[in-house]
Amino acid sequence: MSTWDGGPFDAAIIGGGIIGAGIARDLSLRGARVALVEKGDFGGGTTSGSTRLIHGGLRYLEMLDFGLVRMDLRERETLLRIAPHLVRPLEFRIPFVRQSAWFRFKMRVGLTLYDALSYDRSLPGHRFLGNAEALADEPSLTKDGLQGAGSYYDAQVRLPERLCLENLIDAANNGAVVRNYCEVVAANHDDGRVGSLRVRDGGTGEESELRARVFVNATGAWFDRVEKTLTGSPSRRLRTTKGIHLTCAPMVNKANVLFSPIDGRLFFVIPLMGKTWIGTTDTDYTEDPANVSAAEDDIEYLLHSVEPFFPDIRRLPIYSTNAGVRALVRRPGSESSVSRAHKVEETHPGMISVLGGKITGYRAIAEETADVVCQRIGITAPCRTADLRLPGGGPAPAGEFGALYGSRAAGVEALAATHGRIGAQAVFAARHEFCRHLDDFLLRRTEYAFSADMGASVALEALDALGAEFQWSPSQRDEEWQRFRAAAERAHSATASTLPASR
Ligand SMILES: Cc1cc2nc3c(=O)[nH]c(=O)nc-3n(C[C@H](O)[C@H](O)[C@H](O)COP(=O)(O)OP(=O)(O)OC[C@H]3O[C@@H](n4cnc5c(N)ncnc54)[C@H](O)[C@@H]3O)c2cc1C
Structure with missing residues (x-):
């Protein structure tokens, strides 16, 4: 069994979702020698199954979790500053439709508190609108029983996959060794401590030994499964829940916050x-979690919940569905009691674990984890991730590439003359963004798979460019096409049939 080049490492991180990626960036910026392994593609786990909001979370106010809301509102500001090309402000509306006076009062109090907790915000504060203004912006909203709307601001990250990726690019720029398609399959213990990990390369099947002074388990909803792999004993630290999304034809102009008539959620x-x-x-x-998908019941729940507010919903085509698995931390002593807050702890000697957490708070969670790791390995350098922009976070040129790559767009533009616009992005992804497969490119490096045809119109050009770059044989090209179809089917189940069976 071979060992890893670039070692010995100070820290080895398992899991290349947003949290693992944030930890890798933080530690490498402090001067630690870091390795990170991800069994699939970076950001392909729960990070890609999220609602893509950067928000404090109005719902957590109801749970009186002010600490969590405050942390996330502070982090929202930080992300708007360090990743302005990826995280953008978004106006939210809370339409009031046949709501009680008590409900509207609660919303007034809630929004006032939300503003108070984001006292350092750059975004506008909340306000209330009459029916005419609410309908002018949102013509599909029901007029029946409408009593105006509340308005407030949070933010959205269109591609959390790229937020994850840019953390890893920065980590690698600072010396980290980061590898996708590498799965941790076992741990070797020295004197009761985790001494090394056995890592299997998904491409070649080869196994290698990854040694480090400290290990970090950042595998999100896979945490209990990975713990069992590492220790041999069952672990039940998480409660995992499924969340789905429907994508349908354009219907709204603002982000609407609704409360389901079924259960008030x-x-x-x-x-x-x-x-x-x-x-x-x-x-x-x-x-x-890799097999999660939307069921008929989930879809019906959402359609039924939307209908009183947007009656046209049943007439609109549904393009696709997607799903993700939340990792909620079980509280000790109770089976069903869970917390939305994250937890960082040494789960066994040599292994620091992160449980739970949101995308919004990822940077702060990574800082907390890196603090613990640094204490163990004797690094005293402070965290710098709140001050340093992500690699594409500088001034961005106008246009399509600037919107996606931010200040890194010039690198893509330079390739466009020789490779065309799609080819340039594919080659850039292969050379500078750890892209290994066609589906990495269409689903997680770009937005193409989110279009109504699921990327079919650009897929062949991308396949040609990646095929030339990686020197794929005709059979490898065919495998890549089938792989992309299967991945697209999993990620956006309802529309997979729009993709041709072969190329
Ligand atoms: C439906 C839904 C909606 C959400 N909406 C929002 C939202 O709007 N805003 C927000 O802030 N948060 C939201 N969240 C929460 C957020 O998506 C997650 O908290 C976050 O993505 C978790 O990141 P992570 O890195 O912990 O996990 P993941 O992204 O799942 O990363 C863990 C990685 O570990 C890898 N892994 C597992 N086992 C191994 C192994 N043996 N070896 C190597 N790698 C391994 C997996 O492949 C995976 O990529 C939502 C979650 C869900 C489910």
Whole structure:
């Protein structure tokens, strides 16, 4: 079994979702020698199954979790500053439709408190609108029983996959060794401590030994499964729940916060990439998170919940569905009691674990984890991730590439003359963004798979460019096409049939 080049490492991180990526960036900026392994593609786990909001979370106010809301509102500001090309302000509306005076009073108090907790915000504060203004902006909203609307601001990250990626690019720029398609399959223990990990390369099947002074388990909803792999004993630290989204034809102009008439739960109807996203649900889920998908019941719950507010919903085509698995931290002593707050702890000697957390708070969670790791390995350098912009976070040129790559757009533009616009992005992804497969490019490096045709119109050009770059044989090209179809089917189940069976 081979060992890793670039070692020995100070820290080895398992999991390349947003939290693992944030930890890798933080530690490498402090001068630690870092390795990170991800069994699939970076950001392909729960990070890509989220609602894509950067928000304090109005719903957590109801749970009186002011500490969590405050942290996330502070982090919202930080992300608007360090990743302005990826995280953008978004206006939210709370339409009041046949609501009680008590409900409207609660919303007034809630929004006032939300503003107070984001006292350092750059975004506008809340206000209330009459029916005429609410309908002018949102013509599909029901007029029946409408009593005006509340308005407030939060933010949206269109591609959290790229937020994750840019953390890893920065980590690698600072010396970290980061590898996707590498799965941790076992741990070797020295004197009761984790001494090294056995890592299997998904491409070649080869196994290698990854040694480090400290290890970090940042595998999100996979945490209990990975713990069992590492220790051999069952672990039940998480409660995992499924959340789904529907994507349908464009219907809304603002992000709408609605309360389901079925159970009173808060959910969203949001404009995203030219379409409308509806979600999410929250139901217990115990299968492998990799297999999560929307069921008929989930879809019906959302449609039924939206109908009183947007009566046209049943007439609109649904393009696709997607799903993710939340990792909620079980409180000790009770089976069903869970917390939305994250936890960082040493789960066994040599292994620091992160449980729970949101995308919004990822940077702060990564800082807290890196503080613990640095204490163990004797690094005293302070965290710098709140002050340093992500690699694309500088001034961005106008146009399509600037919107996606920010200040890194010039690198893509330079390739466009020789490779065309799609080819340039594919080659850039292969050379500078750890892209290994066609589906990495269409689903997680760009927004193409989110278009109504799921990227079919650009897929062949991308396949040609990646095929030339990686020297794929005709059979490898065919495998890549089938791989992309299967991945697209999983990620956006309802529309997979729009993709041709072969190329
Ligand atoms: C439906 C839904 C909506 C959400 N909406 C929002 C939102 O709007 N805003 C927000 O802030 N948060 C939201 N969240 C929460 C947010 O998505 C997650 O908290 C966040 O993405 C978790 O990131 P992570 O890095 O912990 O997990 P993940 O992104 O799942 O990363 C963990 C990684 O570990 C890898 N892994 C597992 N086992 C191994 C192994 N053996 N070896 C190597 N790698 C391994 C997995 O492949 C995975 O990529 C939402 C969550 C859900 C489910």
